[in-house]
Amino acid sequence: MKVAQISKPGGDFEIVEREIPAPGAGEVRIKVQACGVCHSDVFVKEGLWPGIQYPRVPGHEVAGVIDEIGAGGLDGR
Numbered sequence: 523m524k525v526a527q528i529s530k531p532g533g534d535f536e537i538v539e540r541e542i543p544a545p546g547a548g549e550v551r552i553k554v555q556a557c558g559v560c561h562s563d564v565f566v567k568e569g570l571w572p573g574i575q576y577p578r579v580p581g582h583e584v585a586g587v588i589d590e591i592g593a594g595g596l597d598g599r
Contacts, residue, residue, distance in 0.1 A: 526578045531569020538577075545592035546588035 523542050526535045545551040563580035565571050 525572045525579045526581070527579045528567050529577045531574075532567070533574070533576075535567075545590055547593045548595075548597060549592040550596065551590040551592075552584060552586040553589040554584045554586040556585045557581040 523540055524537055525540055527538055528534075536582060543551070559581050560583055562584075566578055566580045568576065569576075
């Protein structure tokens with residue numbers, strides 16, 4: 523998959539390839555079709571959150587479709 527990551531505080535966005543993770547028990551994987559970047563992501567980009575680790579992929583406001591369900595379905599059993 524392609525992600526827009528930040529490698530260091532104050533760094534530029536970089537488009538990189540990453541492996542697609544498998545969902546764990548009780549999780550779903552979403553194929554993201556759109557992603558918003560909000561004001562809190564500016565803090566991520568600039569390294570203003572204490573203890574934040576890099577590289578980091580900002581953007582937690584997504585819309586998409588479920589493309590895989592982890593073991594046990596949605597309740598994890």
